[in-house]
Amino acid sequence: MAGPDLLLATPIPAPLRAALAERFTLHEGDPPPGIRAVVGGGAMKIDAALLARLPALEIVAIHGVGHDRLDLDALDARGICVTTTAGALTEDVADQAIALMLAVQRRVAANDALVRGGGWAAPLGRRASGRRIGIFGLGRIGHAIALRAAPFAGALLYCARAEKPVPWHFVPDIAALAEASEVLILAAPGGPETDRIVDAGVLDRLGPDGVLINIARGSLVDQDALIAALAEQRIAGAGLDVFAQEPNVPEALRTRDTVVLAPHQGSATGEGRAEMRDLVLANLDAHFAGRPLPTPLIRPVSHDARPGR
Template sequence: MIDILALSPLPDTLTPSLAEHYAVHVGLDTAPLDRIRGLVGGGAMRLDAGLLARLPALEIVAVHGVGHDGIDKAALAARGITLAITAGTLTEDVADLAIGLWLAVERRIAVNDRAVRGGGWDVPLARRASGRRIGVFGLGAIGRAIAARAAPFASELLYTARSKKDVPWRYVPDLRTLAAASDALFLAAAAGAETDGAVDAGVLAALGPQGVLVNVARGSLVDQAALIAALDAGGIAGAGLDVFADEPAVPAALHRDTVVLSPHQGSATHEARAAMAAMVVANLDAHFAGREPPGLVR
């Protein structure tokens, strides 16, 4: 059987099907590194040239997710190593969660739930979600899915992306202008040097004291210290966050009634995880059969 290395324990949805096809080794300490031909890991895994040098037979990196910002893609390319992700398997679920987080902030769903569980009933007024100007930063598959869900709520839907797309929404060329034009700002852009810390103090100031930030992309897109400062000062109205700067650490300063927190659960549905597991195996099977993996990253 072909030897596969998992950099960390695999989810239960993936382990059985992967073990049917491959000899799976978990962790670097006991794996036969000179025989490893495939590497499997989550979207947050780190893979640099140093680790690649320890894997001389490696042919493919199969990501259980869509994020690959922690992978040295230049080092992969230099070795001719294939990179594949589970493209399209989690789009709908991440978009669903984004809308849920936004509504939970606007309508105080989480904090009101806590109040009722504690015996309370009289709570502050919430804010109407319908009729707001909604901005989406990043219009890949997930960004489009968020925009399609948000559009029925919106008085206007706007987006910022690398280029103008053939969509019915208004294109705004830069993030700060998008924030200034939005009442709710959704982050769906890919992580990387280009977007690292993109939501800084200036963007948050542009979003303004009535604005809500929703992040289902990566924690690295937001200057977390600037976000906390904006919340402290009333510079924005609130935030719905599924991702953080240093997961799983979440600063106590984000534990407040105006912020709804989620532990990076965008793809955490039975349906998405089953589809992700199937695509990891499909990517590996295709590669070792000499075919192009369905989730190939070009």
């Protein structure tokens, strides 16, 4: 017997797709009006126009934690549930942030390419320990990054919506955080509030010895400003797992050996993806059985962390 109609809004891993196919009637592309559930990655877009075509929709299950392309107000107005896989990817994304931080400062990728090409004499790297490390966003992932970064840090600072009961130094806005930091790690959600919040001014405050690490969303960074700051050596380097127009990465970033690049791999471990799959299924199973959702999306109270606010 066919299960409820479910729309796959983005590509998803094969194991999750197979498990969904056992429970639901899967659809892709142009959706029929009987769709009751939507599943997709954090980059999926659900706006009012799509919702108007889905009168029977009850739940959106995100395979990830990103939700900046969802019209949450329109979903709330319809009473449609939204779930994420919060918690399942925290440790892996935090590991990726530290890996990028070390790789940039110790020239891991550049030196690997040098040796593979038969070379040996390499430029000096930078000491990774004792740096002032700033983290923009102290949710689950930001907190996990902070725990990992603390042993490296000469000082550990953070900017969040409000000060938290943690042993690290609170900074009220990202411009001040950049100025006080030598390594700036981005771990905040995407969306209008943080769109291109790392602009030329913030990069200038980070300074010529500063390193930018982004495991959050490409939308947080003014990518053209970043390219200019790297080319003019107004910052020392960057480690990037996310980009403005994925999977398109500008040549100016691909060819600069002070930049370490990854293809949005923060949560890409076998263990993490298995936990994410299980959470998507658990949320859907709970919804259709009338049970409480394991990981519903909780919308934070809005506070602006832009410079000067």
